[in-house]
Amino acid sequence: MPQVMEFKLPDLGEGLTEAEIVRWLVAVGDVVAIDQPVVEVETAKAMVEVPCPYGGVVTARFGEEGTELPVGAPLITVAVGASSLPEAPAAPAAEAEGSGNVPRPLIGYGEDHSRPARRRRVRPVTAAVSAPVVVAPVAPVVPAVPAGPVPVISPLVRKLAKDGGVDLRALKGSGPEGLILRADVEAALAALRAPEPAPAAPVAPAVAAQGERIPLKGVRGAVAEKLSRSRREIPDATCWVDADATELMAARAAMNAVGGPKISVLALLARICTAALARYPELNSTVDLAAKEIVRLPSVHLGFAAQTERGLVVPVVRDAQHRNPESLSAEFARLTELARAGKLAPADLTGGTFTLNNYGVFGVDGSTPIINHPEAAMLGVGRIIDKPWVHEGQLAVRKVVQLSLTFDHRVCDGGTAGGFLRYVADCVESPAVLLRSL
Template sequence: MNTLEAQLFRLPDLGEGLTEAEVLVWKVAVGDTVAVDQIVVEVETAKAAVEVPVPYAGTVLELHAPAGTTLSVGDPLISISPGGGADPAAERYREEEQAGSGNVLIGYGTGHLAGRRRRRRGRTAAGAAHGAALSAVPHADAQPAGPAAVPRGGADRGGAPRVISPLVRRLAQENGLDLARITPSGPNRVILRKDVERAIAEAGARVPEPRPSTPAAAPAAPQGAPAASPQEPERIPLRGLRRAVAEKLSRSRSEIPDATTWVDVDATGLLEIKDALRAAVPDRRIGLLALLARICVAGLRRYPELNSTVDLERAEIVRYPEIHLGFAAQTERGLVVPVVHDAHRMTLTELAAELARLTALAREGTLPPKALTGGTFTLNNYGVFGVDGSTPIINHPEAALLGVGRIIDRPWVLDGTLAVRKVTQLSFTFDHRVCDGGVAGGFLRYVADCVERPATLLADL
């Protein structure tokens, strides 16, 4: 290959502190012809699986990293011959890259210096214009302008099969299934695990059990012979989402002097309000999470000390005027925390719609990085796992987190009479640097009052 004639495309800046990604699957091969903005590779960051478009047109000369390789931002990714001719998009990318910008991935930040300090939150007029420019980049689902490369594993008339989860892809590969022949059932024609398992069942194949990474145990030694040495423990690399979670939680524990307080509450009234709202507006699915989110927003406006973070470098408490509400969501890739930006400006109906939208994207694995960053407070409904209480770890660099346990029938004294009510436990973990126990207790008591008597919210409307 004549490197002087090649247009080298490097792994673009991923933004929001994401400085590396693992190559999952190449969509093209050496010798294929590609068009500007054509998807050429799928990579996995610590936050999501991302399809990467190329800013050049021409012929693929070299793929610099095989699947499974972890690359840092700026590492060589793919080389394209200039056979497609000069293209304005490619020239813009080259100029932006020299200026410290890599705006190729939709919704991603700019700048190649991993150590550069970024503004955590807030939008300027220039930032809004920048976001509008990014939204003009063709979506990953759009058909490329030139001949489409056939991805490994086959393609159908709709283009390359869309698979978000590496687990789903591996399951198909281990059973010799062509992803292009599997009918997707997920939103946006995403192939889900149940689709692969259904195809396995139809083909008469067996879903394999997880294979240990160590050799099988040696046969039993004859009587009188020394006992065989035990198997080595399995070693699982911390990478991707699991590594990001480990680093964030470790940093939270090491930096934040947290404290937890909790209270049992009668949630019967809250459940009655939820049922009444669903009956009144059946076309707007307002669930329990949306009601709890609305209560948290009202509580944070009453106790703004908790909507903050601590800047250790400047020895300052940074209190935010906006409420960006994170909520825990369980997915195939693990626990993620999507963020409802500007939750304080939303009605209950708008909150419910945004929570449903982000939850669906989280389960598909298609959340953009912006939707996973910038939170100022987190709501964790761990009751869905069938547990009553917890002492949650604060989502660094936030200052507080509210946890909600399962709602079950329990004996409860109501107006001096013993009754069976729907009871749950609320646990509140807070950074003791930003407030004392009085503020934390006041917030938790306000939330509890709203759960027990939802009409309390009317006073803050």
Template structure:
């Protein structure tokens, strides 16, 4: 249920809807409406941050806003009131008077993959694009993130007394970071596409001399999320995706008896193979990560015990029919693991293209929650951070994770002679409940052999 009707006052409470994927709460990032505003069916009223994504929440009712439940930064549980809407009096020529019919048919809007209505009318509604506390205007359905960043004049004035264009900011994380550091976004220069202000722009501005910064005057929210403690310590609330990461990793350590094994490998042949592939078809390049993903898929075909999870309640091990490959990606919001479903069905070029698209979307924060869950095996390229090895924590409830260190020049013995080769370290962290060392070692050795002799991969695909 996403409605609570108060007949005496003619108001409706729109409850925070079920955001799916086991999410039980969301943090309010920014209200898009204010008390007294008139809203239409499917108008976005608030932006919230869950443990998996930033979500625009549309309201399935039309009317006048009489109450907002919760302030920016407050966490609201699913099923609790989010906004109270009063029915508009009269009707007639009122453009909102038909909202009841549309509610009965289902709003048709999609909340990151989850509808706001309980049924469909068989047609798609055009989703309005809004200016804060202003009357909505029509926009195309399924707007892109860039579309929501169109600058508007909100009445602010610049130093010359004229109207100042609102800054281009897509990410709520960027807005929050600017508030925390006391920066005026309108004074910053965006280096993103179309002048969009990115996190790097905020961080660069905060590192600049204070005289060059235009601080937000008398802003009570300038330090939202950062609370000074004794002796100058700073306390950062464990909320949103940071809290989800902490909870998941803690659960993994509590439940999974993990073991890590590793091996150094000569990746010279793999690099040469990639160069040959890309030289033949430079318009569709293949990354090293895509080749490593292909090798992992080959290993999981031979050792399916690692493509599994332990069902603790049912006291059983479940081996997955398909490989839903997770790729660890560092983003401005923290570490996320987008998933390539049924990756075993993709060609190597398709893997490369899908990997590039998926990781880019993850870093932009545009992946829906469904794309961030359901993995069965994770590939973690921590070598991009310039480290050789790691003992990563398994992405619960998966059973294994392959880590790849940086590829560097090292002395290596080749046919009895010392040579300089491209060497990397591979590590496999696995759940000892699903298999023993023989299976885990066999998988890691197969991966290492394919890295050193890519021709073996061809023989096994």
């Protein structure tokens, strides 16, 4: 006899406590394999496909698409060892409508029984949140309030309800212990077919809220909270400088002309950043408010802003100080592809120590970005365009870029911030300057 296994929303790490169901990947009655993804959820960090550790037949799902569930809430139940859903025997008509010899209610499997986790009462669960619970097969008992599987007299009654569009969860059964009978479903069908009275004319409120309302949750909500916290806690300041990027662009063209993987401009700027942070480690730090300390960090975990359909995300390149431009280009490309596909793991979006923001891709020259809390600084890069520029005493058309540095004034003063930005600009204008630190 198959065992029914309950799989809960697992701990997704990084202190995440809830997730929104974006898309179910399986339906009730589907056969799933071990570690097959069964649902796609969106956390405050990223979109994640959740695999189920059990193989068998899906007997129930919990939560509609768009529902937020806490970690530890039931996601699905799986009948392990079953290759198809069992058919429950139909009850005789006399017993279905009848006297005292009514069969025990059958808990049907043929429908998606979505319920918020807090009302799940079919079986007690005492295991840890992170591990699914094995539920041994027992004689089904109708709960006081229907939750999860609904008590129905027979599969025929369930089919009648499904064909007629009746939600069994909304019915109160007239049978013993709330058992839903054929007469209950037929009464509900009759009510659905009855003409509805004309609605009364709505009364406009004194002040009507206008415009489209968009829930501030998921990735967008997490970004909003982080930016708000940055503004509340960090006394930031911004300095900027225009730099002649002609030589940097020429150096990139020379690198890409020799064959091999292409080097991106972002990768060259990232390499310049890591060299600058080695000279000015104050900007690769964070502030511990509780301890009233500035913590200088040993590694550069470089975040970079990436725009996606779901909003702005900041993937992180680990130990960027040990990577060359070719390695940085490959990692930027890999993380950007995952970000656009919504497949970044929470670990890919956390732990950054410094952020590089290339807002020039939007066709703008400058910006004063908000620091990615709890970091201490962010380098902004505008578009690289042809401009008149004095070069070697002569007016010439050169490729010019505006660089801006927004920094936490608690970790350093303007002299340190200016020194960092000037070194970055010097490397952009003359890449040979960078060779001294390689």
